[in-house]
Amino acid sequence: MKSYWIRATDTATVLEERDVPIPEPGEGQVLVRLHAAGLNRGEFMSRTDLHGAAGPARPAGTEGAGEVVSVGPGVSAFKPGDRVMASCRGTFAEYAVMPTAVTMGVPENLTWEEAACTPLVFLVVHDMLIAQGRILPGEWVFVAGASSGVGVATILAAKAVGAKTIGTSGSTEKLARLHTLGLDVGIHTRGPHFHGAIMEATGGDGADIIVNSVGGTVFEECIRSLAYCGRLAMIGYVDRVLTSTIDLAALHGKRLSIFGVSAVDRTPAMRAAAVRGFVQDFIPLLASGKMKPVIDRVFPLAELSTAKAFMESDAHVGKIAVTILDKPEAM
Numbered sequence: 001m002k003s004y005w006i007r008a009t010d011t012a013t014v015l016e017e018r019d020v021p022i023p024e025p026g027e028g029q030v031l032v033r034l035h036a037a038g039l040n041r042g043e044f045m046s047r048t049d050l051h052g053a054a055g056p057a058r059p060a061g062t063e064g065a066g067e068v069v070s071v072g073p074g075v076s077a078f079k080p081g082d083r084v085m086a087s088c089r090g091t092f093a094e095y096a097v098m099p100t101a102v103t104m105g106v107p108e109n110l111t112w113e114e115a116a117c118t119p120l121v122f123l124v125v126h127d128m129l130i131a132q133g134r135i136l137p138g139e140w141v142f143v144a145g146a147s148s149g150v151g152v153a154t155i156l157a158a159k160a161v162g163a164k165t166i167g168t169s170g171s172t173e174k175l176a177r178l179h180t181l182g183l184d185v186g187i188h189t190r191g192p193h194f195h196g197a198i199m200e201a202t203g204g205d206g207a208d209i210i211v212n213s214v215g216g217t218v219f220e221e222c223i224r225s226l227a228y229c230g231r232l233a234m235i236g237y238v239d240r241v242l243t244s245t246i247d248l249a250a251l252h253g254k255r256l257s258i259f260g261v262s263a264v265d266r267t268p269a270m271r272a273a274a275v276r277g278f279v280q281d282f283i284p285l286l287a288s289g290k291m292k293p294v295i296d297r298v299f300p301l302a303e304l305s306t307a308k309a310f311m312e313s314d315a316h317v318g319k320i321a322v323t324i325l326d327k328p329e330a331m
Contacts, residue, residue, distance in 0.1 A: 003093035025072035034114035037064035039067030064091030065115035101272035137162030142207035192221035294318030
């Protein structure tokens with residue numbers, strides 16, 4: 001089968017196309033013929049960005065959707081022909097093995113591309129808004145860098161549970177698009193210049209939850225902009241700035257909470273628990289259409305390098321999908 005692999009260098013990531021055998025599902029696994037996969041920026045960061053050591057190339061792709069072809073020993077939750085999606089390794093390929101503990105059925109109203117762009121980003125959003133963020137209806141959610149895949153998913157999820165949203169973008173065109181998706185207040189900035197606008201929008205209270213995927217350059221401004229008992233979710237650092245100072249007086253006096261959101265180093269049991277929470281809280285919202293993934297552009301698998309370049313250009317709003325199989329075929 002065709003499969004793409006990724007190799008990180010000090011300054012970039014390199015994609016390699018390979019012809020590899022179709023994998024066999026082991027115990028508790030299903031073999032899936034993939035129809036689509038989603039791109040995620042973190043996978044394409046260089047060794048230096050990730051503090052990682054040099055290593056061999058690895059299967060590329062971290063989320064996807066398709067049809068179950070066969071099941072491994074001990075699997076009863078899924079059968080051949082089921083439409084499934086999961087966050088797992090190796091989804092930029094024609095087939096992938098998915099552990100059933102993290103595999104979910106695809107709601108009938110989702111396209112293959114929408115399903116493929118759901119598991120990773122919306123699991124992240126569930127973690128920071130529900131599991132750790134304890135969001136409540138009527139609260140204010142601020143997203144630094146709101147046009148990213150996680151940023152758009154945060155807006156959609158926050159609105160679906162009755163919260164209000166504020167977000168930044170350096171593009172007025174992107175802000176206009178975000179308003180159509182539910183953004184209540186848009187702030188035109190690429191840097192740490194949003195405190196005043198947040199305080200004005202919230203009547204001087206500040207944001208209850210802040211989502212920071214930008215990194216260290218906006219960290220201090222995020223702390224300043226939190227409301228009493230506010231929560232700051234750190235989910236990335238696209239600015240490559242990994243250090244910042246913390247206003248301990250604000251942290252102490254306003255009873256703030258700061259937490260990280262990452263799948264790195266999670267055990268299989270932790271991942272399975274996160275998926276169970278997601279299925280309980282978010283699958284009904286997806287199935288009802290109250291929350292729906294936003295796909296900016298779709299590329300065929302053969303143009304994966306072009307899709308990667310488009311993502312790195314920061315021209316998109318929401319997610320970028322890759323189509324792998326347009327219609328079912330026999331093995």
